[in-house]
Amino acid sequence: MTIGSVENHRGREGGAMVYPVYSRRSKGLSVGINLFPDRKICTFDCPYCEVFPFQTDISFSVDTMAETLRDVLAEAHSRSEVVRDICFSGNGEPTVSPHFPEALEAAARIRSELVPQAALVLITNATGLLKDETFEFLRRAAVGPEALKIWLKLDAGTEDWYAQMDRSAVPYDRLIAAIKALSRTAPFTLQTMICAINGAPPPPVEAAAWERLALELAAAGHIASFQIYGKARPSPGDPAASSLPAPILEERAASLRTALSAAGLRSPDGKPIPVEVFL
Ligand code: SF4
Numbered sequence: 001m002t003i004g005s006v007e008n009h010r011g012r013e014g015g016a017m018v019y020p021v022y023s024r025r026s027k028g029l030s031v032g033i034n035l036f037p038d039r040k041i042c043t044f045d046c047p048y049c050e051v052f053p054f055q056t057d058i059s060f061s062v063d064t065m066a067e068t069l070r071d072v073l074a075e076a077h078s079r080s081e082v083v084r085d086i087c088f089s090g091n092g093e094p095t096v097s098p099h100f101p102e103a104l105e106a107a108a109r110i111r112s113e114l115v116p117q118a119a120l121v122l123i124t125n126a127t128g129l130l131k132d133e134t135f136e137f138l139r140r141a142a143v144g145p146e147a148l149k150i151w152l153k154l155d156a157g158t159e160d161w162y163a164q165m166d167r168s169a170v171p172y173d174r175l176i177a178a179i180k181a182l183s184r185t186a187p188f189t190l191q192t193m194i195c196a197i198n199g200a201p202p203p204p205v206e207a208a209a210w211e212r213l214a215l216e217l218a219a220a221g222h223i224a225s226f227q228i229y230g231k232a233r234p235s236p237g238d239p240a241a242s243s244l245p246a247p248i249l250e251e252r253a254a255s256l257r258t259a260l261s262a263a264g265l266r267s268p269d270g271k272p273i274p275v276e277v278f279l
Helices: 010-014 062-078 100-114 132-141 159-165 172-183 204-219 246-262
Strands: 018-023 028-033 083-088 119-124 148-153 188-193 223-229 275-278
Touching (some): 018 062, 028 062, 062 100, 083 100, 119 132, 204 223, 204 246, 246 275
Parallel strands (some): 119 148, 148 188
């Protein structure tokens, strides 16, 4: 693999286990780790999901992933590229993979050796938190100076919008309970996709419920930041999900900033909690 192909992440649908991309949320070069080179495996079925149907006969291997990661990082270094993060994301929900813990440990070792300035990030839909073993693994991984940064998806403040946005068999109330439990014990960034479903934006009752939930989670003192993002790329489910005008996302972010400030809520480092918008 070369970093010449970093304009998009289509390579991961060709079976790539390591795929460098320029990421708007990472604000630079992000090296993705894909635990599902053979097919998409996820506990959600988001209509905005960017993973197009594919199948390969490539099996995930920690050794192959580690070797490729070293190669990609060496190439980035040779081009004087700054690697912002190594990010577990890919064709599905990383915590579903039985290889996830071992792959994370291998990536953490390589990160420390070759790119100690880079963050180690997990993008998760949070459903893994319902398993005690995964919850405990993530809780431990998320603390300490070399900590894993968890970017956790929370698309909805109501069960109805959750059903439309994430189309999951995982019960909403159990998922929210697990996210609240993590918010009391480990730092994470909360990510929310805001888009229209079948042409309709989230209704006001949903927006209000999401903000109440965001405040409740922030009140536990561990939210590092909020990321609100819009639909920016094609998805196989198009046109079920569609992007919304920027002012709608900016308005949600501004409202949350005001509410966080009024409540005096801070991030774990004692600063105002950033609320960023990615269009
Ligand atoms: S959680 Fe991520 S990978 Fe899974 S369906 Fe949603 S967008 Fe796709």
